[in-house]
Amino acid sequence: QKEVEQNSGPLSVPEGAIASLNCTYSDRVSQSFFWYRQYSGKSPELIMSIYSNGDKEDGRFTAQLNKASQYVSLLIRDSQPSDSATYLCAVDRGSTLGRLYFGRGTQLTVWP
């Protein structure tokens, strides 16, 4: 089992819809969880971090964490074509401070 698994997609939603991106992880001691957005040809950009169970909202983005189920998700409300990118889930390696596991990413396309 991979340390971090994401639906590879591609995920395609219409403009204005909610996009839901999912991620599961295998290391039970992980404490911090991140979502990165990566546009084609660019570097990953941090958009959300979450450390506690529950929801964390930032503008149109909501991160959800369920440590018991080892599951983290990202919801994008009122999706815009500019949200079209690959979204990477990252989880800390609880046993090695500072290192992160990265998923392979989910490609999202928002069509007008």
Place this chain on the structure above:
Amino acid sequence: NAGVTQTPKFQVLKTGQSMTLQCAQDMNHNSMYWYRQDPGMGLRLIYYSASEGTTDKGEVPNGYNVSRLNKREFSLRLESAAPSQTSVYFCASSSGTVSNNEQFFGPGTRLTVL
């Protein structure tokens, strides 16, 4: 603040040539990282430096060496480039603490080895 900067942006090498990728951060971060990203493989950690004066291997260290020159700078060296090292290389940095280990990435170096 420039954040994380990398040079060069693009590089073409011939097999067997050597080169050094440079990375610098101005966020006073303790930890720095080198990743490579290949299609379908995601981000793979090559080497990292948890603090000034320390370096450790990541998942794919073979063929690479690193130097943590000071707190700001972390370089990656390819001693004898191979076509398998054609990739996009990203440097990242973080505070590296339990409560805050968000990593911030540089713009990347696109390397082609012929």
